[in-house]
Amino acid sequence: MTARALTATDLALAGLLDGAGFARTEPPLLIAADLVRDLVGEALARRLYLTTDADGTELCLRPDYTIPVVKAHLEGPRAGEAAACSYLGPVFRHRPGLAGEFNQAGIELLGRADREAAETEVVALALKAARLYTSGPLVLAMGDVGLFMALVAALDLPAAWRRRLAKDFRRSGMLEDDLKRLAEPAHGGPTYRGLLTALEGSDPKAARALVADLLSIAGITTVGGRSAADIAERFLEQSALGTGALDPDQVAVVEKVLAIDTDPVSAESELRAIAGEAGIDMGAALDRLARRNALMAGSGIDLGASRFSTRFGRDVDYYTGLVFEIHDATGSVGKPLVGGGRYDRLTEMMTAKLGLDLKVPAVGCAFWVERLAEAGGRA
Known part of the structure; x- marks a missing residue:
């Protein structure tokens, strides 16, 4: 057709x-x-x-x-x-x-x-x-991926976790699983800690190659359709994700931020209050939100009738800031x-x-x- x-x-x-x-x-x-x-x-x-x-x-x-x-x-x-x-x-x-x-x-x-x-x-x-x-009637729905990434940066998480949270932000259910894992106390570590210690500080490309070689030596070429290189990448990612945990209070802050669903001006106010109470620096991202709100109001956009959700995302990976959709109300x-x-x-x-x-x-x-x-x- x-x-x-x-x-x-x-x-x-x-x-x-x-x-x-x-x-x-x-x-x-x-x-x-x-x-x-x-x-x-x-x-x-x-x-x-x-x-x-x-x-x-x-x-x-x-x-x-x-x-x-x-x-x-x-x-x-x-x-x-x-x-x-x-x-x-x-x-x-x-x-x-x-x-x-x-x-x-x-x-x-x-x-x-x-x-x-x-x-x-x-x-x-x-x-x-x-x-x-x-x-x-139309509804303008908005969010801002940059706000969530500013929150993640303020929590000083390991790089692997920052990448994981950015990737899972728009995936239903996966972000909740990430937060649950982050809230779990760190344990003694997996049985392959010796290999991880040996790889620590290595060039990522060399580390992947080494793990892929070890899998090949063991006769493992594919698992579930994944190549040895894919398995090595997954192994290193999961290992890095297992190295850090958030304080329960920090997880609570993330959950408060992600619960915001209101008009854009109220969202800015609520976010500033949460960040201030938690002592988290999201100032630059919130200032950008404030400037955009002011410009939109000045252009005639009815922000009071618009929705702003900190959980709102779109179905491709490349968005970094404002995301929006217009819906039939x-x-x-x-x-x-x-x-x-x-x-x-x-x-x-x-x-x-x-x-x-x-x-x-x-x-x-x-x-x-x-x-x-x-x-x-x-x-």
């Missing part, structure tokens, strides 16, 4: 985005599959449409626009400059019961140093664009109409892969035009 034909409202959306200064762009349909897998995480990687070129390189049809748009910008002559891009066209994902090809619109704001202003611009334009499709469309946020981690990974010495702040969003049309009764 192919994507539905573009409607007059879809074209009006494209015109609105272009008129707001987001130049229309159209990146290639095909992109290297390995690049996409590295950037989007497992959930989306399993839904790719794959093919191979004449040289044997595995490619995929673009599952969204963000990665190819960012890649094209970073490979272009103005990679170090600010850019505002928009798009409207087909993307491709396996979607059980639905067409694998569907239309997506969106905007990407790259290289803007005034981060909170850039985030406000994206959210305000997203709300305005949604109104092209529906006059019905009637519930007739169960999935987000618009979704996006700040994704500096994606540009960091991509510049590293391209060998570029650049820092490129990035924020954007995607419009699910079929859902928007359904919300407005224009399906």
Whole structure:
């Protein structure tokens, strides 16, 4: 099945985005599959449409626009400059019961140093664009991955735990398991402590190679489909995670922070109170939240009617700050109409892969035009 034909409202959306200064762009349909897998995480990687070129390189049809748009910008002559891009066209994902090809619109704001202003611009334009499709009630839901990472940093956890918590933040149930494990008292250590002591301080790559070699010597090549290298990576990660525990009071602070679900202004106030009482320094992250709240209020966004949850995340791994979705408040469309946020981690990974010495702040969003049309009764 192919994507539905573009409607007059879809074209009006494209015109609105272009008129707001987001130049229309159209990146290639095909992109290297390995690049996409590295950037989007497992959930989306399993839904790719794959093919191979004449040289044997595995490619995929673009599952969204963000990665190819960012890649094209970073490979272009103005990679170090600010850019505002928009798009409207087909993307491709396996979607059980639905067409694998569907239309997506969106905007990407790259290289803007005034981060909170850039985030406000994206959210305000997203709300305005949604109104092209529906006059019905909408809900703006927001969160901030950076707040959680500021909390983790303030707790002075080992690097392995910081990585684990960042990875599990958006995974239902897994973060609770992490906190339970952190709350357990540290014990004497596993029976392989001698090997861990020998590896302590070693180069991580060399340590992985040594463990992989030991497994190969023992005749262990695969377990459950995992290679010796994968098993070695898992072994070292689990070993590092077993080296530290949080004080019960610290776990209680994390749980208090993660329980916040209110409007953005009240969330800021509650977070400052928790941090102050616990003596935890989250000042920089909270100041960013305060600036963004002020800018959003000044742009006409009704923060009192918006929701801010410290547990809110989205289903890809590269978000680093603000995350947001716009929902149909009637519930007739169960999935987000618009979704996006700040994704500096994606540009960091991509510049590293391209060998570029650049820092490129990035924020954007995607419009699910079929859902928007359904919300407005224009399906």
